[in-house]
Amino acid sequence: MPNDKLHVIHPLVVVGAGPVGLTAALAARHHQLPVLIVEAEPEDRTRPGSRATYLFQETLDLLESVADGVTAPITEQANNWESLRTTYSGRQIYFKRFPPCRPGKFGAAISQRESEQVLLKRCHEEGVQFRWKTSVTGVHTTSDRVTLTLDDGSRLHASYVIAADGARSAVRRALGIELDGDRSESSFVIVDVAEDPAAPLERTRSFHYRSPAVDGRNVLMVPFAGGWRIDLECRPDEDVRPWQEEPLLSQWVAAVAGPKYASRISWVSTYRFHRSVALSYTDDHARVLLTGEAAHLFPPFGGGRGLNSGVPDAIFGVEAIAKALSDPASARQIINAVATERRLAGIANRDAASSALVHMEARGRLLRLQQRLAALLARWFRRPGEWLDRAPMGPSRPVSARSRF
Ligand SMILES: Cc1cc2nc3c(=O)[nH]c(=O)nc-3n(C[C@H](O)[C@H](O)[C@H](O)COP(=O)(O)OP(=O)(O)OC[C@H]3O[C@@H](n4cnc5c(N)ncnc54)[C@H](O)[C@@H]3O)c2cc1C
Known part of the structure; x- marks a missing residue:
């Protein structure tokens, strides 16, 4: 076993260069922390599908708070939604047109592939270090550091680690942290x-x-x-x-x-969409923070909360790590506090996304009857149509409460 004293101890290593890992790295640079991202895939990979196609205004504001100007290329490319429409058995029961507004005023409708490219470019400009084509295969934490084992057998040492390695998180599994939840019945x-x-x-x-x-x-x-x-x-x-x-x-x-x-x-x-949240967002020594899909998996309904919740996980997680590094006596408490806060946000988001899915799946006879009745009443009244339009989008999200999305 190599002598640890001969090794560099990074203040922060981020595992995964998805949108959440890239956001964590930008937050680290905002706090003047050097940061290394370890990513399993090559830099020139093609990312699959559009995935997170709507970034909330709050998400854009948070990104701006750690990287001034980073959202401009996102909102310049993004489209606003012009209107909402709901039909039932082919008949329109609700329609609403929005007044014209500047792009980005109410968030950004853009493919995740494009938003990731913007974040990646900014990471390079901010001096984030990358280790591409390198998988983390093992994690060991002690009271003062994390040791990551890489797929070439080498080790990396860090004071703190942000796990942003996605739904099948190797870091989460290595720490023995379970996901709590289930999957949608429908595909x-x-x-x-x-x-x-x-x-x-x-x-x-x-x-x-x-x-x-x-x-x-x-x-x-x-x-x-x-x-x-x-x-x-x-x-x-x-x-x-x-x-x-x-x-x-x-x-x-x-x-x-x-x-x-x-x-x-x-x-x-x-x-088949998971609706699960990790039982803990940190390890026993409060040295690793789980973020994004490493920490929670939601259906994309109910407002699209996956990435919109991953961004605050990363930003508030790194903010806590910066504080912990400058206040070692309170470090454990600081990390545990943010882990608890973000887990509560994860649970609130899982429940919101779940309620949208329950409405869409409409397994119960009573709910199906309510939907049919609302569709009928929508011929004469606006409210029932509005309810049918809103429900797949989930409950309204609070705008400013940082712990809720
Ligand atoms: C169909 C669909 C629709 C969606 N719609 C929305 C939406 O409307 N709104 C929304 O907010 N969200 C949506 N999401 C969710 C959103 O895509 C995810 O929340 C987002 O991708 C999570 O980002 P992440 O960085 O946590 O994980 P990922 O994007 O999965 O990135 C993880 C990264 O870690 C790397 N990695 C994995 N294992 C290792 C390892 N062992 N070592 C090193 N690197 C590793 C991977 O290669 C990858 O680059 C949707 C998802 C899907 C599938």
Whole structure:
């Protein structure tokens, strides 16, 4: 075993160069901490799909608080949603058009692939160090440091580690921290289609209950800069493969979005969404903080809280690490406090995303009846249609409470 005294001890190592790891690194530079990101994949990788297609205004503000100007290239590219539409069995029951506003005023509708590129570029400008194509395979913590084992057998030592290594987090597993929660009963087929720049559709976030275009299944369509994400909710007991394969894939995309979009499909994937939160966000020695999908997994419904919650995990986590480094006597308390605060936020977000999913899956007869009745009443009253429009987006999120998203 090598003599640890001969090794550099990094103040902070971040595991994972996804959007949350990149955000943590920017927060570290904001606090003048040198930071190294260890990432399993190569820098020139292609990231799959649009994924987090909506960054809340609060998320943009938080990013700005650690990297002045970083959101400008995001909001410049991003599109605003122009309107909301909900249909039930093919009949429109709710429509709302937003007044025109400057891009970025209410958040940013942009593919995660694009927002990650902006964060990565800024990390390079801020002097963040990277170790690409290197996986963390083991983690050992003591009262004064973390030792990471890498896939080439070498070790890295750090005072603190931010684990941002995603849903299958090797760091979380090495620390023996379990996820608490379950998965959706239904599978979802998620499709990205590219917009036709010559004749774009109005940028309407639309939710279709029991759409005849897909034999009575629910469909969500979300616009983002340059494209659309279409989420098809399949039935719990069905084989979803035909829906993600040709010829059915092109047929249903054409029926939902319009014929020209059948040839503009750029990504297809199938998910049963987890709704889980780690039982602890830190280790016994309060030296590692779990962030982003290493800490929590939510369905993308109920407002899209995955990345929007990962950004504050990273920023408040690094803020706590900076304090702990300058106040070793209180370090443990500081780290435990932020871990608890972010875990409570994770639980609140899991519950919000879950309630949206429960509404969409509508397993209970009473809920199905309520939805049908609301759709009927929406012919005469606005409120029932508004309820059907809002529910898949989850409860309203508090704007300023830092511990809640
Ligand atoms: C279909 C879909 C739709 C979504 N929609 C939304 C939405 O609308 N709004 C929203 O906020 N969120 C949404 N999300 C969630 C969002 O995509 C995630 O929250 C976000 O990607 C999490 O970022 P992350 O950095 O924590 O993890 P990841 O993006 O998974 O990044 C983890 C990184 O760690 C690296 N890594 C993994 N293991 C190791 C290892 N052992 N050593 C070193 N590196 C490692 C990986 O290569 C990767 O680069 C959606 C997700 C999906 C799948």
